[in-house]
Amino acid sequence: MAPLINFVFFIVGSLLGLLKWAIIISAIISWLVAFDVINLRNHVVYSISRFLDAVTAPLLAPLRRVIPPLGGVDLSPIILILVIIGIENFLLPPLHGTLLRILG
Template sequence: MAPLIGFVFFLLDALLGLLVFALIANAILSWLVAFDVINLRNRFVYGVARFLDAVTRPVLAPFQRIIPSLGGVDISPVLAILVISGLQRYLLPAAHAGLLNLFY
């Protein structure tokens, strides 16, 4: 049972890491579009932007409802990354240890 629990927590940690990567990529892509470095008329760029938006929107929406826009600057990705990092660093190891103690 312990290897299964370890594997599940490994997958959760990896998925949260990928989500952080997607949040950073979405922020960089939005800056590149805003400053006309790239445009959304390119089909590949549009597809990547749409995918990243679909992945990150459910995570960012609660933060964007709480935090007002600061003069057009959206800091919700920064706060989302901080919360996800806290989950990875503190809650996942504690939950993993608690489950292991529960079963053994």
């Protein structure tokens, strides 16, 4: 049972890591579009932007309702990344250890 638990926690940790990168890349693309460095008329840029928006928008929307933009700067991606890091560092390790003791 322990290898299965380890595998599940590996997958969860990897998905959380990918989500952090998706949030960071989405923010960078939005800045590059805002400063007219890249253009959404480019099909590749548009496709990447739409994909990242589809992945991150459902998670950022509740935070955006609670946290207003400060001076036009959206802080919700930073808050979401901090929440993900908190989950990775403070929730997953104790949960992993507990499940290993109970089921392993």
